[in-house]
Amino acid sequence: MLALSKTKPGPGADLVRMDVPRIAADELLIKVERASICGSDLPIYNWTAWAPKRLRLPMVFGHEFCGTVVEAGSATRDFHRGDLISVESHVYCGLCTQCRNGQRHVCRNLKILGIDTPGGFGEYARVPARCAWKHKDRSLAPVASLLEPIGNAVYAALCEEVVGKSVMVLGCGPQGLFAIGAAKAGGAKPVIAVEGAPYRMRMAKRMGADLVLSPNDPALRAKIEKASDGALDIVLEMSGAPPAIELGLKAVRSGGRLSAFGIPPRELSIDWANDVVFKGVRIMGIAGREVFKTWYTTDALLRSRTLDPRPVVTHRFPLRRFKKGFAVMNAKAKNCGKVVFEIGGV
Amino acid sequence: MLALSKTKPGPGADLVRMDVPRIAADELLIKVERASICGSDLPIYNWTAWAPKRLRLPMVFGHEFCGTVVEAGSATRDFHRGDLISVESHVYCGLCTQCRNGQRHVCRNLKILGIDTPGGFGEYARVPARCAWKHKDRSLAPVASLLEPIGNAVYAALCEEVVGKSVMVLGCGPQGLFAIGAAKAGGAKPVIAVEGAPYRMRMAKRMGADLVLSPNDPALRAKIEKASDGALDIVLEMSGAPPAIELGLKAVRSGGRLSAFGIPPRELSIDWANDVVFKGVRIMGIAGREVFKTWYTTDALLRSRTLDPRPVVTHRFPLRRFKKGFAVMNAKAKNCGKVVFEIGGV
């Protein structure tokens, strides 16, 4: 089979030919249909930041993917050849404190597909059956590689109820855009988006944001205050930009909630006394999605079209044009949403 | 009447004679029985930190107090001469977003008795009836000035359930000591306390801590890990010391909770990516107590002796010996728990 592998240190990756993986009794072999590029695939491709410290090469990467089952391990239950599945990339042990308490997404022994073990940028992939989300039918096939990232956004937005609440989304990359959709689906009002790139500001509007502001707007705080009637209930920090995190902590109302999803590049200075303690806020770290509680909600929102992620998918390529895909994602102008590789037909 | 007033800038305070306050229709006049010194009374007395910026002098300070009703305003309901009351120091408006959503303790228009309006270090005090907790009988009278600070600890510890969970309390001043008691009352196991002052380490043990560790112990992290079976569920940060906050964020398990009550003296540097986002923790800012949900729980725990705060009260003085009381609290050695002024008999 063909797969996109990180074969050696340094920028780039190679499309290589390799054996189709063999599966264990509790695994599935899937023929990959679609795989999308996650922001965290960029450090791998560009060989920057944490990637050199974490990956052992060679490694087939890519952790947002879907496909059809071609072989189900002997110990799996309820999976059959031809089933469409999306993949939970967090491979959990099932036995640690977190796993036993409904928090498998932060399993103590977590491995991530495409980072710690081979991933989905290939024609076939092996997936632990416990990490497979089986679709009821093929209606979500075109967006089925996106359930994993949409799940992040759904969990960030809906980890506590949002109905009737004012929500601000910081950063309108794909995760921020999905978060806008999730907040709207849950009845938030208004949803205020903050984003600097004009292309993404337009996409934020298209995903349902009631108001889109630039982080450089000199009247930013005043406009947030006005739009939220003086009480911004919830902040979804999807950017990781240190000034955005600071803005979120300052702007959220006392007793409000900030979901922390974006990854800043370094340590941050926080006014813990005034912005955390005295305000009585709740800061929720968001790593992945609840397995499978968030998946269930995400699936329901997608099937009912309450959340329509399609505007976010701006580029589709075959896998052999992977360089083009990564170039789009790496471009400074951020004139893209999600980039999806169309790998195998059905 | 006699009252302890901050009459002018600079360290110290004065015991002055003044008129008994007049009350409005929705207020109570109480004869103060006991008042205790809060850690936040020290910057007022010593005239350091935030106090000079916040207080308008002269001001009778003290916000942990109790007493008997001597006059009930015409528009109050269900209060009568002779009722024993404890005082919620957070004077809430009742009309803002927070007040209407069960978060009166972080009211947008919050005033604090003894800081923004005259407090309880005097023979009489006026108190808005909506801030009065009426006791069923006099059984809690000896500790009735402590419901306010115990409430902080109860809210910090029990804002989410603790039963069967491992809890670490950072800092064993009075608030930390009460937090140990609250965690034990809620069924936490084990409760690990971290404190450097030998006197307070002994008190931590007396309040029920299963293990008391020094922050200077070189094997601190390993001992925490072992005592919590490798999964520290909850951290109650009651000290405000930056190294303690860092320890808490590092030591809490993924998916765990950190209650942030202690006030650090400056901004903090936080490893937001690793200690907040990837761990999927919940950081809960704790300012005051839920009004009156926490009071109800606190009252129940005290009446049933499930939580016994009396070991924490190490010093009792008449108000005229206020200098002695503050000297005890200001001493470097921290050989004290709570200092209570015995003001009026019944």
Place this chain on the structure above:
Amino acid sequence: MLALSKTKPGPGADLVRMDVPRIAADELLIKVERASICGSDLPIYNWTAWAPKRLRLPMVFGHEFCGTVVEAGSATRDFHRGDLISVESHVYCGLCTQCRNGQRHVCRNLKILGIDTPGGFGEYARVPARCAWKHKDRSLAPVASLLEPIGNAVYAALCEEVVGKSVMVLGCGPQGLFAIGAAKAGGAKPVIAVEGAPYRMRMAKRMGADLVLSPNDPALRAKIEKASDGALDIVLEMSGAPPAIELGLKAVRSGGRLSAFGIPPRELSIDWANDVVFKGVRIMGIAGREVFKTWYTTDALLRSRTLDPRPVVTHRFPLRRFKKGFAVMNAKAKNCGKVVFEIGGV
């Protein structure tokens, strides 16, 4: 002033002239603008069921109303002449266990305006200030008598999150219709309504129900099963009809939730073992609305038009035509939604 009073036992009521009420220090005098007929006003008007046992005559009834403040008691805060207010009909004591634990709507000493003390079917009414919801502006004036009943529906629907969940609403009188709107606003999908009256079936559709079924449909259970993909997460029982309650308990999935709002006319026989215990369901009794948490949400949903209640208001009359209003409500055919009396202009 003129007011609609129940002056003597027996069906009907009288429009009588009486003194404008005098208010206490913690009350407001309001000039009533609109008042709507609640289903529970019918037993009073018709003098059936519980009404003769509960009411002491004469009594001005009506508990869904709004108006402008003409006088604010001396001990009230933040209310001024001209403020538009809606009225919480549950007059709570503020001091019992429930009131102190965020459950004022089921206060131990609850009095209901228009039942236990004079209500809103008159030109003026006195209202405890603690039961007044002050509007930010006049934009909701046309529906401001409806916040109280919409609040019931919002609390019934949204007492637990509904986003992405399947919901069935039983009974499409005004409360059921509002419940459809509330479930939709919260992101429920699908919302299945069950109602027998053709007029109300059409209104259910108009309020956003994805599917409207007749209780007499022989394939009812199969259609519910199919529409909810075999797992009906939530039932909102708004009718009180014993067969509806039974249907709800049978149809809800294991681990699901049933909100019990409708009042059955007699005791019910329940299969406690199979329908409650083994299924592990949660049955939530809904009496009134959380004060003011539900109000806050309701206000936000109405102001943002996420929930539009106007289709439910089918009839408007001046108070002098009260007989017509009650006749519409009493008619067997149920060709009505909400009946609103237009009492005073501004």
Place this chain on the structure above:
Amino acid sequence: MLALSKTKPGPGADLVRMDVPRIAADELLIKVERASICGSDLPIYNWTAWAPKRLRLPMVFGHEFCGTVVEAGSATRDFHRGDLISVESHVYCGLCTQCRNGQRHVCRNLKILGIDTPGGFGEYARVPARCAWKHKDRSLAPVASLLEPIGNAVYAALCEEVVGKSVMVLGCGPQGLFAIGAAKAGGAKPVIAVEGAPYRMRMAKRMGADLVLSPNDPALRAKIEKASDGALDIVLEMSGAPPAIELGLKAVRSGGRLSAFGIPPRELSIDWANDVVFKGVRIMGIAGREVFKTWYTTDALLRSRTLDPRPVVTHRFPLRRFKKGFAVMNAKAKNCGKVVFEIGGV
């Protein structure tokens, strides 16, 4: 091996010799150490009630058991020969709505060990690895067959927090006794037990009940009212007796919670309007335990001795004396707690 099998319709059971079971790739073979008699084993043994309709004979019954792993299927993870395990008797599919939403205990496709598939009253048993709770060490071995029923009680008591709340436990069979222990462990105060059998009244006291009342006490309601200070927050209905269920619904305060665990023998008549709707109560059906959230809590409470179940174990027999064991359980006088079969040594 020897196993206690229901070989034919009618009262009793037979100790028969049979082959040791063969396991599938995702199963464990365990050497059973201890198994205890559940109340629901009695209809099987006595061949009454639902048993004849549910069981296909022959069937080895018994679903509360523990043992050591002697063989781990090839697809299992982290289980090894010699591991001590307790068994979750609810065999869940892992794929239905409930399983994907943290409610595996009410799985749509639930099978129960010892009822639908062979159970634990034998020398060996096969257990799906996903239903095995692996102990950290052997310290809980003497009570390890009890984690399953204690889990019921822990879930019934602690499905919502109890700290500082008044709790009434109805029925003091083993489940009620464990529920007393669980409520105490969680900080409930007072815990009031209602039980008629003198032997069990004494055991209730021993398990920590603050007050034990007879259901025949003519002043029962008044005593409950007094002990709970007029506000009984929580009822744990562990008996299934219709008068107890009615008592629970009447006695719980408005806004309180009733956990419904006991199985009544027939349909019940309920005053839905007054006891459910107007009171605004929450009725929680309790079937089994949250898998494995409740297990985690239960394990922690047992290991820390916060909950000590040993007083409840009143009888221990070898399996060959099974008739004696069932006779003790069937006796009218109820002079027993839990009956445990000691099957295999280590």
